[in-house]
Amino acid sequence: xxxxxxxxxxxxxxxxxxxxxxxxxxxxxxxxxxxxxxxxxxxxxxxxxxxxxxxxxxxxxxxxxxxxxxxxxxxxxxxxxxxxxxxxxxxxxxxxxxxxxxxxxxxxxxxxxxxxxxxxxxxxxxxxxxxxxxxxxxxxxxxxxxxxxxxxxxxxxxxxxxxxxxxxxxxxxxxxxxxxxxxxxxxxxxxxxxxxxxxxxxxxxxxxxxxxxxxxxxxxxxxxxxxxxxxxxxxxxxxxxxxxxxxxxxxxxxxxxxxxxxxxxxxxxxxxxxxxxxxxxxxxxxxxxx
Amino acid sequence: xxxxxxxxxxxxxxxxxxxxxxxxxxxxxxxxxxxxxxxxxxxxxxxxxxxxxxxxxxxxxxxxxxxxxxxxxxxxxxxxxxxxxxxxxxxxxxxxxxxxxxxxxxxxxxxxxxxxxxxxxxxxxxxxxxxxxxxxxxxxxxxxxxxxxxxxxxxxxxxxxxxxxxxxxxxxxxxxxxxxxxxxxxxxxxxxxxxxxxxxxxxxxxxxxxxxxxxxxxxxxxxxxxxxxxxxxxxxxxxxxxxxxxxxxxxxxxxxxxxxx
Numbered sequence: 001x002x003x004x005x006x007x008x009x010x011x012x013x014x015x016x017x018x019x020x021x022x023x024x025x026x027x028x029x030x031x032x033x034x035x036x037x038x039x040x041x042x043x044x045x046x047x048x049x050x051x052x053x054x055x056x057x058x059x060x061x062x063x064x065x066x067x068x069x070x071x072x073x074x075x076x077x078x079x080x081x082x083x084x085x086x087x088x089x090x091x092x093x094x095x096x097x098x099x100x101x102x103x104x105x106x107x108x109x110x111x112x113x114x115x116x117x118x119x120x121x122x123x124x125x126x127x128x129x130x131x132x133x134x135x136x137x138x139x140x141x142x143x144x145x146x147x148x149x150x151x152x153x154x155x156x157x158x159x160x161x162x163x164x165x166x167x168x169x170x171x172x173x174x175x176x177x178x179x180x181x182x183x184x185x186x187x188x189x190x191x192x193x194x195x196x197x198x199x200x201x202x203x204x205x206x207x208x209x210x211x212x213x214x215x216x217x218x219x220x221x222x223x224x225x226x227x228x229x230x231x232x233x234x235x236x237x238x239x240x241x242x243x244x245x246x247x248x249x250x251x252x253x254x255x256x257x258x259x260x261x262x263x264x265x266x267x268x269x270x271x272x273x274x275x276x277x278x279x280x281x282x283x284x285x286x287x288x289x290x
Numbered sequence: 291x292x293x294x295x296x297x298x299x300x301x302x303x304x305x306x307x308x309x310x311x312x313x314x315x316x317x318x319x320x321x322x323x324x325x326x327x328x329x330x331x332x333x334x335x336x337x338x339x340x341x342x343x344x345x346x347x348x349x350x351x352x353x354x355x356x357x358x359x360x361x362x363x364x365x366x367x368x369x370x371x372x373x374x375x376x377x378x379x380x381x382x383x384x385x386x387x388x389x390x391x392x393x394x395x396x397x398x399x400x401x402x403x404x405x406x407x408x409x410x411x412x413x414x415x416x417x418x419x420x421x422x423x424x425x426x427x428x429x430x431x432x433x434x435x436x437x438x439x440x441x442x443x444x445x446x447x448x449x450x451x452x453x454x455x456x457x458x459x460x461x462x463x464x465x466x467x468x469x470x471x472x473x474x475x476x477x478x479x480x481x482x483x484x485x486x487x488x489x490x491x492x493x494x495x496x497x498x499x500x501x502x503x504x505x506x507x508x509x510x511x512x513x514x515x516x517x518x519x520x521x522x523x524x525x526x527x528x529x530x531x532x533x534x535x536x537x538x539x540x541x542x543x544x545x546x547x548x549x550x551x
Contacts, residue, residue: 186377189349193375194395195368204394208385287385288426 025057026050059256067260093241097229101164109172117180143235164228168221175217179210215280297323303354314507315341328483330493338508339486373450374443380435382427389423392442413441433464451483504546512542
């Protein structure tokens with residue numbers, strides 16, 4: 001709990017800047033409204049107005065907080081926690097695509113890394129393609145993935161998960177290639193003196209040695225997965241998911257809704273990455289590598 | 291080659307191709323190691339003593355000459371798991387207990403569970419680490435870790451023990467203690483030991499034969515048969531015989547250096 005104070009200090013600073021920015025960005029509208037009504041408006045009235053507009057350029061923190069509460073806690077208390085208007089529901093939709101994409105991406109990443117480490121041809125040929133794949137803007141390729149998969153009859157969760165996978169396999173490949181190559185020449189020689197087979201060397205030396213690298217990659221991969229799932233919801237006219245909320249919000253100028261979806265996405269990412277961090281701590285401590 | 295020759299090198303050469311031209315790590319090395327011998331290899335850095343040991347272990351491939359281990363090629367001997375190799379660093383896996391680390395080669399070689407347990411207990415007793423089976427490497431001192439790594443090399447049925455400066459990173463006091471224990475262990479197990487070192491007292495104290503090597507190209511300059519008895523208390527190091535051999539080793543090392551020094 002020693003680091004609670006610095007964290008709270010930063011949060012307070014952000015909230016302060018946020019309120020100030022809300023005043024700066026929303027004041028024009030308040031002044032225009034007053035001018036249209038032919039009224040003089042005092043400074044305090046402007047400030048009060050900028051923090052309570054219906055469609056502000058930048059909603060104030062308490063407006064976002066109230067919106068989040070109304071679409072999560074309040075609905076849950078009313079027994080409609082998973083209704084289609086609830087952020088829990090939308091978060092769940094996005095989470096399921098994120099989780100599936102993350103699992104697929106991690107699997108693909110580890111498989112490619114093993115190929116690269118054990119196969120000379122793959123070592124020389126695959127990495128440039130892996131890197132090239134990440135230079136393509138995901139926003140450009142996401143609609144194509146959705147359309148192509150739809151054409152072969154795959155729709156729903158999987159296309160979104162594929163986009164998540166596309167983003168999340170990259171850090172896993174890079175990290176695991178490094179991790180699987182982390183045993184020292186001495187450790188590999190040692191395995192040779194015991195005449196260990198390739199699979200014995202893999203399971204007993206390379207894989208355990210790669211764990212610290214794997215977890216670091218998983219954290220990056222998880223965050224990338226969430227971005228992928230949200231991006232996957234944008235171009236498809238999806239009606240559910242945090243991405244769909246963002247898009248709908250921007251169509252109708254519902255900035256409060258956009259911001260509450262953003263904060264929800266950030267919270268989801270923090271929770272997921274935190275869970276991996278926890279898993280990392282437990283595993284590495286158990287392995288004596290922490 | 292007599293019947294109890296364990297390791298035999300004939301005109302062994304190894305040349306590494308580097309960007310600065312070829313490096314002759316070993317040149318025309320001839321050597322026979324008999325069963326139950328304790329042979330030390332001593333020389334300055336770059337004299338090829340470690341390379342020679344690695345050739346015996348099939349970790350390095352000679353570019354000339356032949357080497358046989360137990361009468362077969364080094365590769366066949368490695369495949370038959372003819373030797374245990376102790377590296378300069380203990381190289382214990384942090385995620386395995388001491389017992390688990392010693393069990394590692396046994397698992398790889400397919401010993402059955404009850405045999406593994408029995409062997410782990412036996413070698414832990416041999417290196418005086420009974421009771422540490424469940425401890426993790428980081429809970430042990432450097433000397434104890436190195437003893438565990440020796441136990442690991444002793445756990446399976448190999449008659450040969452190849453040791454590459456196993457005590458090089460340890461302090462003098464620990465080293466003395468481990469040297470004494472190693473001699474006791476050698477007496478009890480009747481293994482053939484090849485031991486690389488750069489310490490003259492260590493080589494003289496431990497060995498039945500001392501192979502003096504010199505660099506550029508790596509070659510053997512002297513082989514000294516030790517007249518010391520097999521049973522050696524630590525204070526044998528103060529006897530005239532001991533000092534005489536140490537003197538001869540030092541002379542050999544100096545001669546090998548030629549006028550480079």
